[in-house]
Amino acid sequence: MSVIFPKWMNVLPTVAAVGTLLGGVTVVGGFWYYATPKFYRVGYMPTQPGGGFNHQIHAGKLGMDCRYCHTKIEESAEANIPNVATCYGCHQDGSLTLQSSEPNGPHAKKTQFIREAFAKDATIEWRRIHKLPDYVRNFPHSVHLNAGVSCFSCHGRIDTMPVVFQAEALSMSWCLDCHRDPASALVPKDKVTDLQWVHDQMTLRTSGDPAAKASAEQLVDSLLQAPPQNCGACHY
Numbered sequence: 041m042s043v044i045f046p047k048w049m050n051v052l053p054t055v056a057a058v059g060t061l062l063g064g065v066t067v068v069g070g071f072w073y074y075a076t077p078k079f080y081r082v083g084y085m086p087t088q089p090g091g092g093f094n095h096q097i098h099a100g101k102l103g104m105d106c107r108y109c110h111t112k113i114e115e116s117a118e119a120n121i122p123n124v125a126t127c128y129g130c131h132q133d134g135s136l137t138l139q140s141s142e143p144n145g146p147h148a149k150k151t152q153f154i155r156e157a158f159a160k161d162a163t164i165e166w167r168r169i170h171k172l173p174d175y176v177r178n179f180p181h182s183v184h185l186n187a188g189v190s191c192f193s194c195h196g197r198i199d200t201m202p203v204v205f206q207a208e209a210l211s212m213s214w215c216l217d218c219h220r221d222p223a224s225a226l227v228p229k230d231k232v233t234d235l236q237w238v239h240d241q242m243t244l245r246t247s248g249d250p251a252a253k254a255s256a257e258q259l260v261d262s263l264l265q266a267p268p269q270n271c272g273a274c275h276y
């Protein structure tokens with residue numbers, strides 16, 4: 041039999057394999073790096089402009105419903121951030137006060153940035169905290185809320201946060217863990233924004249409280265549909 045391939049060509053498969061491997065590592069590594077910048081991570085808490093916005097005071101102490109400000113959340117995919125006029129409605133002057141604080145005291149200075157923005161017809165440049173990468177389809181808030189998934193499951197105890205931070209990983213496996221077995225996350229639809237109630241209910245469920253378990257099972261029967269696990273549901 042004649043020699044068709046010279047001997048030096050024996051190393052080619054090895055070279056090709058190493059090359060493919062390195063190329064693969066570079067692609068995966070690069071993708072990983074760019075797809076997961078640090079600011080998508082748990083605990084991310086940027087400093088907000090002006091006096092900031094305190095959910096613990098407004099949603100916690102004052103008991104304002106999330107939908108007072110995030111108005112469109114049950115009808116649209118997007119969770120809207122309120123405009124300056126919403127804040128100005130209460131903070132027209134510095135006299136607004138809780139019983140515990142002085143009229144025109146330190147809070148008046150803290151809310152000055154609202155009146156300044158309103159007078160200039162400017163927007164407040166809130167810094168975004170939760171953000172999925174661009175290769176993930178538009179995340180649908182309305183679908184989740186209407187299925188009985190509370191803000192609590194994805195954003196944690198916002199009503200106790202003086203400054204919002206990211207409480208959950210928002211990774212693909214985090215989405216899929218719930219999509220495979222959503223039953224334990226479901227609450228009645230009229231409770232999705234009542235984070236204290238949801239928190240107490242979840243604590244009862246994990247401690248094995250029979251009444252809480254029974255109500256959770258009822259919810260599964262009445263609410264549960266099938267959350268998607270196919271790639272196309274979340275990716276283009």
Ligand code: HEC
Nearest residue numbers: 093098099104105106109166168169170191195198199204
């Ligand atoms: C009085 C208005 C108001 C109320 C009530 C309110 N929010 Fe907000 N929310 C804001 C503003 C303003 C921001 C942007 C500034 C910031 O991130 O702190 C925001 C930001 C957020 C963010 C972070 C958005 C991002 O950038 O990722 C989440 C999550 C959130 N709110 C959830 C809630 C939940 C849950 C409730 C109810 C328990 C609630 N909010 C009640 C005004 C409000």
Ligand code: HEC
Nearest residue numbers: 091092093094097122126127130136137138141147150151
């Ligand atoms: C329904 C009325 C209401 C609305 C709407 C409202 N606030 Fe307030 N806010 C209050 C009250 C009441 C306080 C407590 C004031 C005090 O204790 O002196 C307060 C306090 C504050 C403070 C000072 C708290 C601190 O950190 O010590 C800031 C800053 C503030 N609000 C920003 C905002 C912004 C920004 C918005 C719009 C996204 C907004 N508020 C919407 C009622 C409101």
Ligand code: HEC
Nearest residue numbers: 106110113119168170171172179184189190191194210233
């Ligand atoms: C099933 C999980 C889930 C639930 C439930 C949920 N969120 Fe979100 N939220 C997210 C994710 C994921 C993002 C980032 C979306 C993106 O980047 O497109 C987000 C983003 C936000 C933002 C920032 C939007 C922006 O454009 O700046 C706000 C505000 C917000 N959520 C408020 C709420 C409120 C209020 C509730 C409850 C009434 C709620 N979310 C319920 C997962 C959830």
Ligand code: HEC
Nearest residue numbers: 180183187189193214215218222225265266267268273274
């Ligand atoms: C805590 C539970 C939970 C988490 C976390 C969660 N989901 Fe869901 N999701 C659901 C449930 C329940 C449904 C089913 C809604 C229905 O069929 O009525 C759903 C439905 C959906 C749908 C289908 C929407 C439609 O039009 O039918 C998409 C897309 C989706 N989720 C994306 C995501 C993404 C992306 C994440 C992660 C960033 C995520 N979900 C995290 C519970 C969750």
Ligand code: HEC
Nearest residue numbers: 076172173176210211212215216219268269270271273274
């Ligand atoms: C329920 C929604 C959902 C489904 C279904 C889903 N993904 Fe994802 N995927 C995500 C989210 C959200 C991210 C972003 C994760 C992050 O930011 O870390 C992601 C990230 C990715 C990444 C980037 C690397 C990584 O793991 O973070 C790849 C690749 C990917 N998905 C492929 C797929 C394939 C293939 C399927 C089908 C088998 C699929 N996805 C199904 C939500 C989903």
